Amino acid sequence: MKNQSFFTRFGFAANGIKTAVKNEASFRTQLIIAILVLLVLGILGAKPLWWALVMLCIAAVLTAEMFNTALEQLIDHLHPERHTAIGIVKDCAAGAVLISSLSSVVIFAFFLVDRFL
DSSP: OOOOHHHHHHHHHHHHHHHHHHHHHHHHHHHHHHHHHHHHHTTTTTOHHHHHHHHHHHHHHHHHHHHHHHHHHHHHOOSSSOOHHHHHHHHHHHHHHHHHHHHHHHHHHHHHHHHHH
């Protein structure tokens, strides 16, 4: 799999995103929220700095969810039985998604405060 062309590697990455959209309700929910937030930024005429901050937040949340999904898929394939250590790994990965999501909510709240106060 090493030294594949850029377009082949891009296809692998696009397939991963497509799979997450198709199979992961959390990813779809986060994607819908991201689109709504971007619409709000557009409607409220956000400055470029806010666009950049919010785009970074969206990227962080979706990236964390992709890693969480990949980790869960791998773990479930290799060790389908319940195990305390595996539960901790999954919980930590989900916690990373939660941290990035909550941080994003705070950033968006700062935008709203800046916009309306």
